[in-house]
Amino acid sequence: MSDSLYEQFRELLTGETLSADEKEALSREILAIIFGEEE
């Protein structure tokens, strides 16, 4: 994936702009997209 996309997610998941619950929800969605597509 592009570094830019990764960096944007990294900022969201490690920064202070999202609450812990929001980070948890975002992480779940990311994992669902990545592993939901895998064979």
Place this chain on the structure above:
Amino acid sequence: MEPVQITPKASSDIAKLAQGVNRAEVALEALKESELTPKQVQQLEALLKKVSVPSATTSPAVGEIKTIDNHQAVVGQITVNGQQLDTLLSEGSFNKLRSDQHKYAEELGYRMAIRVENRAYVDSLLAKEEDKSINAAEANALKTYRERYLRDDQGRLDVVGRGVRYWYDDDSPSVGALFVRASAESK
């Protein structure tokens, strides 16, 4: 329904989650190491757009920085949860001609917007805790906030009501104060 094939990578990540490893760390590792299909990239880009974050990089929190009458303060407008607020940075030694002080005030505004949001979220969690409607995830979030944000030794912004004491790098807390007011109240 066809059985789901668990790849070694997915299996490893599931094991980490079971061991209590931070889910965000797992998600970031998966983002970094997985070979994503174009469709997955598209989905991730859509997910990014869906997450609305008023941060310094995605949505400038400070609309304007300007000096006010006595030339010893700057006021910056920020938007938090749709509400427009003024941050008033006041200090005796403020020099309106020094661009670095404007920049510093602007950075404070960005950080303040995030802090105000965090505080609003914490307030909602405290209310839930008080009426015993808080769930386990929220209780965990509140614990994190208590440890990381409310005792703001590292953040160097001490939120007191709508006022914020701040420090320059030389640990001189007397240099000024940042106050946040609803714009309608500000003059």
